[in-house]
Amino acid sequence: MTKSPSEQWELRLYVAGMTTTAKRAVANIKSICEAHLAGQYTLDVVDLVEHPALAEGDQILAVPTLVRQLPLPLRKIIGDLSHTEKVLVGLDLRGPQ
Amino acid sequence: MxxxxxxxxxxxxxxxxxxxxxxxxxxxxxxxxxxxxxxxxxxxxxxxxxxxxxxxxxxxxxxxxxxxxxxxxxxxxxxxxxxxxxxxxxxxxxxxxxxxxxxxxxITSRRQMEEALRKSDQTTRALLDATADAAFLIDPSGTVLAVNEETARRVGQEKQAMLGRDIYSLLPPEVAARRRDWVEQVVRSGEPLVQEDERAGTVIHNSLFPVFGEGGHVTALAVYGRDITEQRRAEKELRESEARFRSYVEHSPYGVFVADGQGRYVDVNPAAERITGYSAKQLTAMRIADLVAPESREPAAAHFRLLTETGEAATEAAYVRADGSIGHWTVAASRIGPDRYLGFVEDITERKRAGQALRESEERFRMLIEASPMSVMMLREGKYTYANPAAARLMGYDIPEQLVGMNALDTIAPEHHELVRSRMNRVAAGEGNPVVKLKLMRPDGRAVWSLSTSVAVRIGGVPTAIVVGQDISPVMEAEQKLRESEALFHSFFTNLCAGSCLDEIVYENGRAVDYRILDVNPAYEKIMGIAREKAVGALGSQVYGLTEAPFLDRLQRVAETGEPQRFEAFFEPIGKHLDFTVSRPSPGMFSTVFFDITERKQAEERLAVSEEKFRLAFMTSPDSININRLSDGLYLEINEGFLHIMGYKREDVIGHTSTELNIWKNPEDRQKLLDGLRADGYVENLAAQFCGADGAIREGLMSACVMELKGEPCILSITRDITARKQAETAKAEQQALLEAIYRNAPLIMMVVDAERKVQQINGFASQFADRSREEMLGLRGGEALRCLHALDDPRGCGFGTFCEQCAIRNTVLDTLENGTTHRQVEADYYAQPAAGRTSALKLLLSCTPLTFKGRRMALVTMLDVTERMILETELRQAQKMESVGRLAGGVAHDFNNMLMGIMGYTDMCREEIAPDHPIREWLDEIKHEAERSADLTRQLLAFARKQTIAPRVLDLNDEVAGMLKMLRRLIGEDIDLSWAPGAGLWPVKLDSGQVGQILANLCVNARDAISGVGKVVIETRNVEIDAAYCAEHPEAVSGSHVMLAISDDGCGMDQKTLAQVFDPFFTTKGLGEGTGLGLATVYGIVKQNAGFVNVHSEPGQGATFQIYLPRFGGEHSGRGEAQTTEALPGGSGTVMLVEDERSVRVTTARFIEQLGYTVLTAETPAAALRLAAEHEGVIDLLITDVVMPGMNGRDLAAKLAPDHPHMKMLFMSGYTADAIAHRGILDEGVHFLSKPFTRDDIAHKVHEILKSTPPPGRE
Known part of the structure; x- marks a missing residue:
């Protein structure tokens, strides 16, 4: 575990329309956050169909993409986030085994 | 790249x-x-x-x-x-x-295709009601009435060929039986039925809907079959495939093997075969433990435990070769994957054997070591005590001495510290270490790999390790890369969902004849359905079962030119569409990557079919179909139906809106459409009016829905033109109203009677006619309903009475009912039951035509009451008859009277010339009498023809009748009693008194003849006031004050028929020669001439009453200066000019006047008269002239003579009155006239009277 107890996490999940993949990604990240970051994270779901311009800021190539905006450095995770292990490693919540 | x-x-x-x-x-x-x-x-x-x-x-x-x-x-x-x-x-x-x-x-195109297909299907369904399903219409017996493409496709028939056929004959027997049960169930219940059945792995969802005809019976069934077989999901594309491990180890000097977790050999290299003496095939059937010598089993087991725990282990062990000899080897093993271990084996048998000699010649070899390319180092207590130059080079030092004293672990990569420590411990224990690959760290930080082994020696009692190493960095790097590449290759080669294969072209005599498959991936097996074992190593033609390997030309070209190719093709052997990408890994070879695009192709085809169906439905529909953009209402597409119905040209519509074209007659209809679409997304059967291009209003039923076209929401509207239907409905309603109005208002009896002649329908006029309600009449027979007199004979009426057989109405209706004949305007007599104030005998005009009413054959009977018309026609005919007789009489009378005049004149002259007792005198009297009768006859003819010249005077009828009673009594004889009942205070009438005599004489003679033997005749007079009500019932009557003269008898009376003809001239009931038939006609003529009218009442046996009504005279009562004398002829003197063209009249008249004492100037013609008057020198007192003469009439002659003879008086004579002297036969007062024939007495009195009187006033 590399997170420190006082850190506030800011996560942003980019999707394009509430497709099945997008719904699955939202469900997966929520359960991961509740398990590991309860009470110290904010999750912002951005629908690029409604706000296409927002994709440019974080250079989103594919959706769903989860972006860890805080703490720095910026991290990106692509996919439906079903591979919990990869998500935890990608978010730096657990070092590689 | x-x-x-x-x-x-x-x-x-x-x-x-x-x-x-x-x-x-x-x-x-x-x-x-x-x-x-x-x-x-x-x-x-x-x-x-x-x-x-x-x-x-x-x-x-x-x-x-x-x-x-x-x-x-x-x-x-x-x-x-x-x-x-x-x-x-x-x-x-x-x-x-x-x-x-x-x-x-x-997979974008797939997703788009799926989306497009979904939308297209949706649209088509909206239009064609589920065209993607098999849909067909059959009648209850199973005959196909309609069918769609999908059904035809499933059954494997042409669509047209299916129509009219028995659907069951097109299905397999067991399916047909099941379908027949369903159909019967739907026909029986009238309820829709949903059933599913499975056949040949296909699940069909069937819906059967009943179609009801008139009468609520199921006349057809609409059947929809939907294929709901779930598309089999692609099996997991990725299968664990056994990693085929290819290794450089084939070339390694060491024995290299791959073993699994159970110690079974999986793969060995040639070196391992050499070392063990077993072939690779033998070894892969063996376990490592099989080779271990009994004394080394313990260390071998330990080695394996260490290996499974740490992933690394090295051991020296004794082993048994194939030939049974014992050898020694070192084994260094490491884990390379789950359940896979790689081992390096070195045969150290020989080395072990030579170990002793080696030690002994240490010094000898020292030099050798110094020069050895192998690194050699001595290690004691963890520190280097010796290193040869090769070791220094390996370790990155300039000279070996730099290494001496260094802690060995400082030169080892941290991850190998543990290994090295254990090896050092083993050395300390006096054991050697097997060959191991060690990662060394150079002072410059670079890592090098050394294939290292160590031997334990004791130098000075201290365990010392002699470490020999070889720089294997290049090998290791290559090995590493190979592993990565291999893993990478396998990773996608096996995981690729696309099929892939590697092939080489097979040449024969320099010509490419086939290709050999070298490798295939799991996806290849899955897509092709060909097992790897069958494919690899085989020729393309064999694998695919074709005489020539598929696509050989193209593949050869790629293999030879190296230019990659990509193409889509239908791959016959497996019946799939594939997308091939071919490239050349090395000359003569080609690798193919392909994936299955069958689904996409099918989706494309289905989309094309679906769009074609939509297009066809759109273009061919007779209804108007238009597509408008939802956002701005612009017409995007319209069909021929739209152009035809609305009369627009395509270019006038596309790109415009309905508002611009002013298509909506009522804008609120358009609002209704939009509201409906907004609320439900569709609108059905909106009735609206539309303006066509020519401004004509068209009635339409519009259905519309919102659909998506090229990504834009649009409105698809379908409008059915019902203008013609509406117009037809309106025309029908108008026609109905017209017929209804005719039926209600026509002054005709209209009724429909059935075969029994019972009234089924009857109109208001009939109700009025029969004076009973329509309801009352329905169901009665026609005659009874209309109160036929004969219906009284038999209450059933019409056809049951004795008179019915002759009844024209009944016979006509029967003919129409039985033979279907149409009769028009048949005249029929009808006798109605007596009712107040109504004539019971009627003339009807009957029309009768067959018609179907209430599904039965009936007759429409119309009857027009023409009774009055017939009466009027009779009267007209009567008048015309009188007129023609009158004309005839008038034409004859003139000459005839002249002749009678001559006969009478000459007879008078003869009588004067002979003695009174002369025997011939009696005969002369007879001649005169007959001539007088002839004159009477002529006069009567003129009288009834109203051509008689009369001189009406105002007179009291009572005086006239009283004066004639004597004559009348004589006329009727003594057996008949004549009573005279004069009315008191009788009004005057204006009448020629001679005519009164004619009336009385004729009627009395008529009465006399009606009475045989003793009887009674009554003459009475009375004042009568005729009112309008009386006139209404008596068409001849004129309202006002009248004086009535009635003559009644109690004779035989007359029947209706006689009564109708009583005034006809020449009609008589008397025998031939007994009557002229002119008597009553004369009476009628006189009365009519004097603006009166006659009524006759008579019934057979009841006598008859003739009532003559003469209008009351309302003017001045001019005195009556008559002095009728019967004395001797008055004579006189004076000059009289007589003008007469008829010689006998001229001669006899001149003689009479001369005998009276007058001087007579006679002239034959008016011209002669004028000449004579001019020559005559004396006075002419009187001009007596004929009225009708050739050249000039009497009146004009008088007018010409008057100026020269102002005191000359005039007397006109004529046998027939022309308008020359009288208006309508009535003389002006003061005009003197003598009608021919006249007697000597007549002329004597007349001349005397004229010359005695004062000159006539007002003449010229």
Whole structure:
């Protein structure tokens, strides 16, 4: 575990329309956050169909993409986030085994 | 080849790279290698193409960690177009680092195709009611009435050929039986039925809907069959395939083997065969333990435990060769994957044997060691005590001495510290160490690999290790790269969902004849359905079962030119559409990557079919169909039906709105449409009026729905033109109203009677006619309903009475009912039951025509009461008859009277010339009498023809009658009593008194003749006031004050028929020669001439009453200066001029006047008269002239003579009155007239009277 107890996490999940993949990604990240970051994270779901311009800021190539905006450095995770292990490693919540 | 360049920057290409390159570049799937931090390490062209809009160079781009388990769909936003990509991720090692391989498959077109298909299907369904299903219409017996393409396709028939056929004959027997049960169930229940059945693995969802005809019976069934077989999901594309491990170890000097967790050999290299003496085939059937010598079993087991725990182990052990000899080897093993271990074996048998000699010659070898390319070092208590120059080179030092005293672990990579420590311990225990690959750290930080072994020796009692090493860095690097490449290759070769195979062209006599399959991946097996074992090593023609290997020409070209090819083709052997990408890994070979696009092709075809169906339905529909954009209402598309119905040209409509074209007659209809679409998304059967191009209003029923066309929401409207129907309805209603009005208002009896002549329908006029309600009449027979007199004979009426057989009405109706004949305007007599104030005998005009009413054959009977018309016609005929007789009489009378005048004149002259007792005198009297009768006859003819010249005077009728009573009594004889009942205070009438005599004489003679024997005749007079009511019943009557003269008798009376003809001239009931038939006609004529009228009442046996009504005279009562004398003829003197063209009249008249004492000047013609008057010198006192003469009439002659003879008086004589002297036969007062024939007495009195009187006033 590399997170420190006082850190506030800011996560942003980019999707394009509430497709099945997008719904699955939202469900997966929520359960991961509740398990590991309860009470110290904010999750912002951005629908690029409604706000296409927002994709440019974080250079989103594919959706769903989860972006860890805080703490720095910026991290990106692509996919439906079903591979919990990869998500935890990608978010730096657990070092590689 | 930007990507490959990028990759080469980090790594030199190693063995296997070319194939990876070829496949990666050829792959239509995007391949991305991403490291743990989400940075892109590698991207193939397909991946770059997918992201080209987003990033120029993907390598180094922060893409993101991939976190998917199963293949998942992700989307790539960019340039406004969202691409759908299927992502598979698998772990791999890239340049020694953990990385993830992402395989990206662009499924956008599939998704778009699916979406397009879905929308297209939706639209078509809206139009064609489920055209994607098999849909057909059958009648209850199973005959096909209608069918769609899908049904025809499923049954395997032409659509047209199915029509009219028995549906069951088209189905397999057991299916037909089941369908027949369903159909019967629907026909019986009238309820829709839903059933599913499975046949040949296909599940069909069947819906049967009853179609009801008139009477609520099921006349047809609409059947829909929907294929709901779930598309079999593709089986998991990725299967664990056994990694085929290819190794450089084939060339290794060491025995190299791969074993599994159970110690079974999986693969061995030739060196291992050499060392063990077993063949590779034998070895792969053996376990490692089988080779271990009994004394080494313990260490071998320990070695294996260590290996499974740490992944690394090295042991020296004794083994048994194939030939049974014992050998020694060192084994160094490491784990290379789950359940896979790689072992290096070195045969140290010989070395062990030579160990002793080696020690002894240590010194000798020292020099050798110094010069050895192998590094040799001595190690005691963890520190180097010796190193040869090769060791210094290996370790990165300039001279060996630098190494001496160094802690050995400082030169070893940290990860090998533990290994080295254990080896040092073993040395301390006096044991040697097997060959191991050690990673050494040079002072410059670079790592080098050494294949190292150590031997334990005791030098000075201290255990010392002699370590021999060989720099194997280049080998290791190559090995590493090979492993990575191999793993990478396998990773996508096996994971690729696309099929892939590697082939080489087979030449025969320099000509390519076939190709051999060298390798295939699991997807190949799956797509082709061909097992790897069958494919690999076989020829293309054999594998695919064809005489020539498929696509040989193209594949040969790729293999020879190296130019990659991509093509889509239908691959016959497996019946699938495939997308092939072919590239050349090396000359003479080709690698093929292909994937199954059958579904996409089918979807494309289905889409094309669906769109064609829509297009056809759109274009051919007779209804008006238009598509408007929802946002602005512009017409996007319209069909022929629209143009035809609305009369527009296409270019006038497309791009305009309905508001611009003013198509809606009532804008609120358009609002209704929009409201409906907004609320429900569709509108059905909206009745509205539309204005066509010519301004004509068209009635339409509009249905519309919202659909999507090219991504835009549109309104699809279908309008049925019901104008003609509406017009027809209106016309029908108008026609109905017209007929209704005619039926209600026509002054005609109209009724419909059935075969029994009972009234089924009857109109208001009939109700009025019969004076009973229509309801009362319905069901009665016609005669009874209309109160036929004969219906009284038999209450059943019409056809049951004795008179009915002759009844024209009944016979006509019967003929129509029985023979269907139409009768028009048949005259019929009808006798109604007596009712107050009504004539009971009627004339009817009957029309009768057959018609079907209430489904039965009936007759429409119309009857027009023409009784009055017939009466009027009779009267008219009577008048015309009188007129013609009158004309005849008038024409004859003139000459006839002249002749009678001559006869009478000459007879008078004869009588004067002979003695009174002369025997001939009696005869002369007879001649005169007959001449007088002839004159009477002529007069009567003129009288009834109203051509008689009369001189009416105002007179009292009572005086006239009283004066004639004597004469009348004589006329009727003594047996008949004549009573005279004069009315008191009788009004005057204006009448010629002679005519009164004619009336009385004729009527009395008529009465006398009606009485046989004794009887009574009554003459009475009375004042009568005729009112309008009386006139209404008596068409001849005139209202006002009248004086009535009635003559009644109690004779035989007359029947109706006689009564009707009583006034006809020449009609008589008397025998031939007894009567002239002119008597009553004369009476009628006189009365009519004097503006009166006659009524006759008579019944057979009841006598008759003739009532004559003469209008009351309302003017001055001019005195009556008559002095009727019967004395001797008055004579006189004076000059009289007589003008007469008829010689006998002229001669006799002149003689009479001369005998009276007058001087007579006679002239034959008016011209002669004028001449004579002019020559005559004396006075002419009187001009007596004929009225009708050739050249000039009497009146004009008188007028010419008057100026010269102002005191000359005039007397006109004529046998017939022309208008010359009288108006309508009535003389002006003061005009003297003598009608021919006249007697000597007549002329004597007249001349005397004239010359005695004062000159006539007012003449000229």
């Amino acid at each position: 930007k990507n490959s360049t990028a990759r080469r920057d980090h790594n030199e290409p190693g063995p296997g790279d070319d194939r990876f390159e070829a496949v990666a570049n050829a792959s239509v799937d995007g391949l991305l290698v991403v490291d743990g931090a989400g940075i892109v390490l590698f991207a193939n062209p397909a991946a770059i193409a997918m992201f080209s809009a987003l990033a120029e160079n993907l390598v180094g781009f922060h893409f993101g960690t991939l976190a998917v388990n199963e293949p998942a769909e992700i989307q790539l936003p960019g340039n406004g177009e969202m691409r759908h990509v299927e992502l598979r991720a698998s772990a791999l090692c890239w340049n020694g680092r953990e990385a993830t391989l992402a395989i990206l498959r662009d």
